[in-house]
Amino acid sequence: MSWIENYVRPRIQQLVRRTPTQSDLWRQCPACGQMIFHQDLDRAQMVCPNCSHHMRIGAKARFDLLFDADGHDVLTMPQTPADPLKFRDQKRYTDRLKDAVNKNGPGDALKAAAGRIDGMPAVVAVLDFAFMGGSMGAAVGAGFVASVRAAIERKAGFVAITASGGARMQEGILSLMQMPRTVAALGMLKDAGLPYIVVLTDPTTGGVSASFAMLGDIAIAEPGAGIGFAGQRVIKETIGQTLPEGFQRAEYLYDHGMIDMVVTRAEMKATLGRVLSLLMQPTRAVANLPALVADTAKADAAAPAQAGVALKPGGKASRARATEPKQPETKQAEATKAEPRT
Numbered sequence: 436m437s438w439i440e441n442y443v444r445p446r447i448q449q450l451v452r453r454t455p456t457q458s459d460l461w462r463q464c465p466a467c468g469q470m471i472f473h474q475d476l477d478r479a480q481m482v483c484p485n486c487s488h489h490m491r492i493g494a495k496a497r498f499d500l501l502f503d504a505d506g507h508d509v510l511t512m513p514q515t516p517a518d519p520l521k522f523r524d525q526k527r528y529t530d531r532l533k534d535a536v537n538k539n540g541p542g543d544a545l546k547a548a549a550g551r552i553d554g555m556p557a558v559v560a561v562l563d564f565a566f567m568g569g570s571m572g573a574a575v576g577a578g579f580v581a582s583v584r585a586a587i588e589r590k591a592g593f594v595a596i597t598a599s600g601g602a603r604m605q606e607g608i609l610s611l612m613q614m615p616r617t618v619a620a621l622g623m624l625k626d627a628g629l630p631y632i633v634v635l636t637d638p639t640t641g642g643v644s645a646s647f648a649m650l651g652d653i654a655i656a657e658p659g660a661g662i663g664f665a666g667q668r669v670i671k672e673t674i675g676q677t678l679p680e681g682f683q684r685a686e687y688l689y690d691h692g693m694i695d696m697v698v699t700r701a702e703m704k705a706t707l708g709r710v711l712s713l714l715m716q717p718t719r720a721v722a723n724l725p726a727l728v729a730d731t732a733k734a735d736a737a738a739p740a741q742a743g744v745a746l747k748p749g750g751k752a753s754r755a756r757a758t759e760p761k762q763p764e765t766k767q768a769e770a771t772k773a774e775p776r777t
């Protein structure tokens with residue numbers, strides 16, 4: 436059987452593969468309809484030069500875009516039972532999986548790699564929408580946990596890039612169980628004091644948006660990305676109201692405080708590098724944390740409620756601020772948020 440799958444099938448596929456035609460050389464932008472030459476589109480990182488629409492890209496393209504030129508290691512994802520429920524709708528689930536593997540290569544919807552982003556150690560896990568809509572089954576959950584463990588082992592920041600229709604219905608309750616599983620994995624990352632950055636791309640919906648996609652220490656989204664739990668039609672019918680302009684788009688979520696940044700694909704690597712260095716440097720700078728805490732504790736004796744501020748790196752400035760009569764609300768919140776990282 437494996438001889439047929441490994442040797443005969445690829446040869447047949449090679450024989451019947453089409454030679455590129457004129458229509459393969461041009462791609463149409465799904466947003467504005469502009470025809471774009473494939474090389475121009477590749478150069479623009481699959482962003483439409485006419486309307487800046489960010490087209491969907493796969494895991495390999497993401498790794499190439501984000502990691503430094505000195506390379507990255509693609510992580511081996513754990514094996515999971517392929518079809519635990521023996522599920523069948525119009526097609527067998529195992530057949531759907533085989534089709535997806537034939538189109539997208541081995542593995543499941545989640546791929547991960549470890550390397551450096553602008554010099555900062557990082558593990559990047561990418562949900563590939565082309566693989567069964569980036570849906571989350573047991574394989575994605577197990578892959579996510581393995582990626583988080585890899586980040587902890589390497590003392591690296593963890594970046595998740597999401598594009599998903601949600602939980603994988605063919606795995607029923609097992610797919611829903613991946614929601615708490617991924618959340619628990621992020622708990623391990625937090626305990627290790629490592630940052631988790633999530634990059635929401637089009638579309639991020641369902642069980643993925645209801646679990647790890649919304650838990651980033653920093654949440655970034657690509658412009659125009661559709662982000663939500665249920666679809667717009669379902670919401671509209673449920674609440675019986677017309678939805679506002681731009682509802683569930685990245686910019687709308689940013690305006691309403693749900694995400695921290697909307698960043699173009701061209702700027703993504705530099706932004707991730709900067710965020711990682713900001714979140715990971717305190718760990719190195721405050722290596723002598725116990726001494727610093729003892730030192731600042733005296734200064735903060737009069738204002739114990741401000742102690743959190745003094746734990747921030749840059750001792751002098753922090754102490755000066757800690758003795759100020761009243762901290763603005765936002766600074767306090769920032770300080771408390773930053774505290775576990777130090």
Ligand SMILES: [Zn+2]
Binds near residue numbers: 469483484486487
């Ligand atoms: Zn366009």
